[in-house]
Amino acid sequence: MKQDLYAIYSIWLREMLRFFRLKSRVFGSVAMPFFFLAFMGVGFGSGTSMPGIPSGVGYVSFLTPGIIGMTLLFSATFAGLSVLWDREFGFLKEIMVAPVSRIAIVLGRTAGGLTTGILQAVIILICGIFLGMKMPSLAGFLLSLVFMVLIAATFIGLGLAFASKMKDMSGFSLIMNFLIFPLFFLSGALFPLERFPGLLRNLAYMNPLTYGVDGLRYSLIGTSAISPVVDLAVLAVCCAAMLFLGAYFFENTEVK
Amino acid sequence: MNNITSEIGRMDGPQLGQAKNEAAISMQGLTKRFGDMTAVDHVDLEINKGELFGLLGANGAGKSTIIKMLTTMLTPTEGEARVWGHNVTQERNAVRSSIGVVFQDPAVDGMLTGRENLDFHGRMYGMDGPLRQKRIDEVLELVDLVEKADIKMEDYSGGMQRRLEIARGLMHYPHVLFLDEPTLGLDAQTRRYLWQYIHNMNKTNGVTIVLTTHYMEEADALCDRVAIIDNGKIVALDTPENLKDMIGSDFVILEIQSGAEALIQYLQPFSWIKSASIINGTVELKVDHAQQRIPEIMQVANECSAVITSVGLHKPTLEDVFLKYTGRKIREAGGTANSLVAMMHRRKR
Numbered sequence: 001m002k003q004d005l006y007a008i009y010s011i012w013l014r015e016m017l018r019f020f021r022l023k024s025r026v027f028g029s030v031a032m033p034f035f036f037l038a039f040m041g042v043g044f045g046s047g048t049s050m051p052g053i054p055s056g057v058g059y060v061s062f063l064t065p066g067i068i069g070m071t072l073l074f075s076a077t078f079a080g081l082s083v084l085w086d087r088e089f090g091f092l093k094e095i096m097v098a099p100v101s102r103i104a105i106v107l108g109r110t111a112g113g114l115t116t117g118i119l120q121a122v123i124i125l126i127c128g129i130f131l132g133m134k135m136p137s138l139a140g141f142l143l144s145l146v147f148m149v150l151i152a153a154t155f156i157g158l159g160l161a162f163a164s165k166m167k168d169m170s171g172f173s174l175i176m177n178f179l180i181f182p183l184f185f186l187s188g189a190l191f192p193l194e195r196f197p198g199l200l201r202n203l204a205y206m207n208p209l210t211y212g213v214d215g216l217r218y219s220l221i222g223t224s225a226i227s228p229v230v231d232l233a234v235l236a237v238c239c240a241a242m243l244f245l246g247a248y249f250f251e252n253t254e255v256k
Numbered sequence: 257m258n259n260i261t262s263e264i265g266r267m268d269g270p271q272l273g274q275a276k277n278e279a280a281i282s283m284q285g286l287t288k289r290f291g292d293m294t295a296v297d298h299v300d301l302e303i304n305k306g307e308l309f310g311l312l313g314a315n316g317a318g319k320s321t322i323i324k325m326l327t328t329m330l331t332p333t334e335g336e337a338r339v340w341g342h343n344v345t346q347e348r349n350a351v352r353s354s355i356g357v358v359f360q361d362p363a364v365d366g367m368l369t370g371r372e373n374l375d376f377h378g379r380m381y382g383m384d385g386p387l388r389q390k391r392i393d394e395v396l397e398l399v400d401l402v403e404k405a406d407i408k409m410e411d412y413s414g415g416m417q418r419r420l421e422i423a424r425g426l427m428h429y430p431h432v433l434f435l436d437e438p439t440l441g442l443d444a445q446t447r448r449y450l451w452q453y454i455h456n457m458n459k460t461n462g463v464t465i466v467l468t469t470h471y472m473e474e475a476d477a478l479c480d481r482v483a484i485i486d487n488g489k490i491v492a493l494d495t496p497e498n499l500k501d502m503i504g505s506d507f508v509i510l511e512i513q514s515g516a517e518a519l520i521q522y523l524q525p526f527s528w529i530k531s532a533s534i535i536n537g538t539v540e541l542k543v544d545h546a547q548q549r550i551p552e553i554m555q556v557a558n559e560c561s562a563v564i565t566s567v568g569l570h571k572p573t574l575e576d577v578f579l580k581y582t583g584r585k586i587r588e589a590g591g592t593a594n595s596l597v598a599m600m601h602r603r604k605r
């Protein structure tokens with residue numbers, strides 16, 4: 001037990017060292033969401049309001065929780081998929097041969113991914129406030145942190161599950177283009193769900209990120225399309241399922 | 257090669273032939289298949305505590321796969337194996353606690369310093385702060401990397417990286433240390449240093465060591481016992497001496513100006529002469545323990561007035577043993593392309 005706690009800390013610490021050692025990575029990781037937020041916020045922000053957005057809510061306010069969701073989606077999936085890098089560069093063997101439970105390894109990685117993901121999300125939140133989003137209340141901010149943790153953990157689990165089944169990096173762009181981007185666009189991060197035609201809207205309701213973004217909107221700007229209780233419940237179930245799935249596949253991965 | 261043998265001092269195998277409580281490692285019918293390909297084929301083997309054991313074979317012979325099963329990285333398709341008394345499929349964590357592993361390909365985090373890599377390792381093995389610091393300093397000293405400890409490992413040379421990995425494998429006092437091709441792609445000088453380390457770890461600290469290699473001289477210089485692996489099977493298993501003895505006797509090759517026939521006639525009666533023949537004007541004698549017989553041969557030559565202009569001695573090497581058991585030379589068997597790729601792989605990191 002003590003050894004497992006050490007292992008979780010050790011793996012988390014390594015993620016931190018790696019993350020902060022590469023300044024370009026810290027920078028690069030928030031650059032894309034920032035550009036989305038800045039350019040779309042400015043582009044759509046002025047002029048007529050978008051149908052589906054409650055009156056009185058500016059587009060930047062509407063968009064910021066969506067972009068926070070996007071930041072978490074990308075950083076968390078990458079954190080899960082980083083097992084692939086470790087496989088590629090051999091370090092996975094050093095981790096797997098250690099006498100610690102596999103669940104501790106998964107928890108250490110999850111802790112690392114959560115920390116870096118939420119850090120980036122908070123940076124984006126601050127950017128959003130600078131760009132014109134209304135300052136959230138403290139309670140709202142704390143609730144948003146809960147949603148951030150659930151979103152990040154869900155997609156870390158997803159990334160981990162994929163990474164455990166993949167032998168090398170060749171499938172990486174497939175995952176990017178056919179999983180991550182559709183999840184992002186089908187989450188209502190950029191525009192209200194009701195603008196989707198029926199089929200797409202049903203797909204969006206099967207996307208855990210939809211509930212995450214909606215929950216973030218509720219906590220940060222006080223509007224939501226779905227009940228926040230439903231958001232929380234659906235997301236919690238998805239999170240548990242994905243983490244279990246990720247841990248299960250990781251447990252059974254072989255290191256050649 | 258003979259130099260290093262005497263330099264290191266051939267193992268006198270305190271464990272060899274002695275009764276011991278339990279083997280460090282035992283395998284029964286150990287098998288691994290990848291699809292249709294059988295990488296390891298029903299291997300039975302026992303490795304004793306305190307032994308420095310070598311798995312010798314060409315690339316792709318199945319050595320690394322055996323190591324990976326023993327270190328819980330791969331699950332055997334069939335058969336079973338125990339490491340330090342623990343079953344490799346049912347008691348994985350107990351196995352993992354007993355062993356240190358240096359893998360064939362680098363397994364370090366290049367973005368961390370050497371010290372940070374060791375620190376990570378120590379925590380993963382449950383070592384607390386003071387013990388960890390003490391061991392880090394000790395093993396860095398052991399592999400002579402104290403000054404390089406705080407630079408990022410991506411800036412290490414291949415040899416330095418290897419040494420750090422060996423240090424790391426030893427850090428948590430493993431009972432058994434696995435070294436998968438420890439000197440692959442390293443220059444001659446670094447290899448000799450590593451041989452020294454490996455030898456000392458085994459003889460001084462009593463760590464049981466299992467290494468794989470496709471370098472004959474490495475197996476010969478270091479190992480107490482050697483198993484030759486070919487196509488996933490053990491084809492020969494013994495001490496390097498005994499393996500070489502099985503090949504047969506030494507050859508003494510004599511360049512002779514005159515009196516060759518007479519010399520052979522004089523020599524034939526001696527019991528230690530296994531055979532004698534003249535090939536292209538040189539005399540080839542098959543002799544046991546040839547070094548000790550050369551003076552006698554000289555004496556006989558004097559008596560029969562044969563004029564010898566030069567003396568050559570050929571002792572069987574493990575290369576000859578490998579050739580005998582596999583029908584191929586190890587370099588041919590391995591396909592140099594593979595080792596080259598592995599080398600470049602290592603350098604890239």
